[in-house]
Amino acid sequence: MAAGKNILLGVTASISAYKACDIITDLRKLGHEVTVVMTKDAQHFITPLTLQSFAGREVISDFFSVEGRVKPIHIELAKKSDLILIAPASADVIAKISHGMADDVLTCTVLASTAPVVIAPAMNEKMLANSFTQENLKRVKDRGMKIVDPIHGHLVCSDQGMGHLAENASIVKAVTDALR
Numbered sequence: 001m002a003a004g005k006n007i008l009l010g011v012t013a014s015i016s017a018y019k020a021c022d023i024i025t026d027l028r029k030l031g032h033e034v035t036v037v038m039t040k041d042a043q044h045f046i047t048p049l050t051l052q053s054f055a056g057r058e059v060i061s062d063f064f065s066v067e068g069r070v071k072p073i074h075i076e077l078a079k080k081s082d083l084i085l086i087a088p089a090s091a092d093v094i095a096k097i098s099h100g101m102a103d104d105v106l107t108c109t110v111l112a113s114t115a116p117v118v119i120a121p122a123m124n125e126k127m128l129a130n131s132f133t134q135e136n137l138k139r140v141k142d143r144g145m146k147i148v149d150p151i152h153g154h155l156v157c158s159d160q161g162m163g164h165l166a167e168n169a170s171i172v173k174a175v176t177d178a179l180r
């Protein structure tokens with residue numbers, strides 16, 4: 001089993017962002033280093049301090065916050081990451097990645113990286129079923145990115161539905177498989 005890899009975990013603005021804590025713990029138990037990059041809006045759902053405490057290292061959320069940084073952070077991250085996992089992945093970030101957009105640290109790093117990318121979407125049932133989202137998911141799959149399919153479960157907006165973030169075990173397994 002591949003261990004001791006540098007995994008970049010992208011956390012986006014989903015109600016399931018808190019689950020990133022357990023994902024970090026599970027990946028670290030397997031011997032991996034986890035660097036968290038969170039989107040600006042993700043900070044409404046979970047604090048950088050919480051994720052930093054689980055990851056045991058600095059959490060990165062914007063290009064311009066670190067004074068004295070000489071090299072562009074997304075290029076450094078892209079070079080050192082053996083795999084990029086985005087969990088939870090919002091409809092927004094999937095749309096951006098599928099169109100090659102690069103307007104924050106996470107999407108820039110994806111664009112600058114040649115590492116495998118694993119995406120675990122989480123969103124409202126109708127957002128997931130929307131043909132735009134389905135097309136965007138197909139586009140990223142066609143580019144070789146791995147999707148960990150969301151499941152039927154509790155959603156914040158309705159009692160039950162498709163769009164619930166996949167179980168952590170499935171996400172960690174997808175990472176392990178992609179690292180092989």
Ligand SMILES: Cc1cc2nc3c(=O)[nH]c(=O)nc-3n(C[C@H](O)[C@H](O)[C@H](O)COP(=O)(O)O)c2cc1C
Nearest residue numbers: 012013014015039041042090091092093122123124
């Ligand atoms: C309470 C709440 C929960 C949300 N949950 C989700 C979600 O699970 N998935 C999703 O795609 N968007 C969700 N959104 C909308 C995103 O937060 C919004 O599209 C955001 O701008 C995405 O930012 P990001 O992709 O840069 O992280 C939610 C919004 C709110 C207010």
